Amino acid sequence: MILVIGENNKLEKLINEVNFSELGIMERKDLQEWIFECPEILGEDLLIVTKEYDKFDKTNKRLDILAIDHDGKLVVIELKRDVANAFVDLQAIHYAAYCSTFTLDQVAEIRTEDNNKSKDVNKEEIIDFIENKEFSDFDNQPRIIIVANSYKEETLAAVLWLRDNGIDISCVKLESHKLDEKIVVTPDIIVPIPEAKEFMVYREQKSKTLSKGKITEKTFFEHLNQYGTHFFEELFKFSDEKDLILNWGGTGFSLNVRIGNEKVSLLQGYCDLKVTGQTMNSTVSMISKKVENGDIIVSDYVEKTLDLNIFRKVGNGFVFDLERELTDVEWSKFKDVLSHTIENIKKNGVKLSDDN
Template sequence: MLFRITGESSVEPVPAQKLAGLGILERQDLQEWVVEEPQILGEELLIVTSEYAGFENTLDRLDVLALDRDGKLVVVELKRDRADATTDLQALKYASFCSNLTAEDVQQLYQEFHSKNEATLSPEEVGNRFANFVDTDERIPVDETGWATFELDNRPRVVLAAGDFGTEITSPVLWLNQEYGLDISCVRLQAYEHDGGYLVQGQRIIPVPEAEEYMTKRRKKQDTQSTNRRPPTFNLLFERGVLREGDELLFNEAMFGEDWAPAGADERWDPEADLWRAVVTGKPGLSNNVSWCYDDEEYSFTGLTRAILLEISGGDDPYFSNAFWYWTHPEFDYQNLSDLRDAQVTASDRKSEHTN
């Protein structure tokens, strides 16, 4: 709350009012004010464009697109009243659309937007504005065409600015910030009547300044844990060149031991039969690493192994724990993939690398 001092001992509170109650409009007023003075949102921003509708197959319009001093894109979604339940999803959708923009794309959008109110800006003028705005150790260079040359990452920031926020917004925003490291801010906008005009104040409520250091440390910890975590077997073998797109693999006959031998499994095992063969897709998803020759469907190694066990016996191997034991690679003397991982073999150990 603001307070008006009217005398030596006279202090009067100035209550905040809803923007809608003061007749402030979302697009014609609030959006224009942010474009003219982005510090309403509590930070220095270079406004790139507003009412941006350059997304394929949709008529949606992004309220404001900006750049911060670190050279990151900022997607701004404005609501003059309480943010509705889909405000965060809407902004995340816009952020995903903008994640493909290049630095030159952004400068061209700036040129087009700001040339409406100024004399037509040249690429050199735009490039120099961007080079001067982004705060780096060394000044961003401008290329021969006039554009500033810098890299945009594919994770734009999101700023939600509204008259108020409920838990339907604050809860998912906090969760996305803390658990997934997404940079989403909530800024509460408050307005006050003053001398025939308005005072507008933007107060960031997520993340609160006191939590920023904590969240920064948390993200660093998650990054370190992610770096130190043992990578998935498929990814590691693919990076080493042990697995390549199109490699044929064979189900490991040795897995049918005395402790577990499904009825008829030994007789049915055939290295030429599609039931026992799979092809590496090269795809790094959770369920598309390998294609089963038996049905041409894509699976994870675990999913495919269980599908084969179900097909031949109607149930799981009671000792099942590691799907990579069940698959052998002909290019490595039919060793199973788990052993190939632990043996630190690489593409140079392939048979085909040593044959004429």
């Protein structure tokens, strides 16, 4: 929404967002051209290399825009006129993989096709644009920027997961508004949030270092705030009482119910080394998959937990963002739900199927 302010600082009108398609804006003819001419709309200064590039080896796929940033990284820009569908991240990864072998000489040659300058001139302009003094050639890890009018939750979840695993991928939302006979387009960087970008990059780098092995309990607790510390201390006490299996991963752990020789994940906990921050998540998929009457148990587990009005629903499960302390009463009720669910899992047992 845009507020139009007139004389004497008085509100003249409110203008609601309109989809690009409703305005007759085309992806290649319009959106691509705007970014090609003014890449700054994506929130940073980029040097455009080419658009509509389709000369990759052994594929006829067409890259929307290829650019370079000041650090000397290739930037693959994938455009969607309206909603970024569930496969846009995969498309962008394909293009990044295709571009990962490009050298400085190749990129300079590609750029000549759009600006009619010589290869040497383009190479010189590229080197002048790059501010990284250690740059000698492009590495094999291009950045990715997805540009769309809106994003599905599943797409953003995939993007965050990719960032958590070392892929430099960002999402920019372009909002369009009709102002009299003109169209106003405003950018909004969805991932990473600009105010938290430096912190997120730091955390991702640290997480990547630690992910080479499993995190220790000591390191885990060193990366929690007071709410996370108190919550997980209490949860671990409950885990000991119920003889749950604690498995550590790269940035957190899972709590598992023991059923004979099998284990079924009940919860996962993460510290702030994970991109999404310190959280406690339900792990309902394994209950459904491994336990007899698993879907019924999951439905009961999630419903009773959400009824506590402590956790928020995410997908088929729930998550707690650890932004406050639980009261003694809330803890008691949550433990009752967990105890009931553990009892149900053990009582129903593991499915007798080929899946297990």
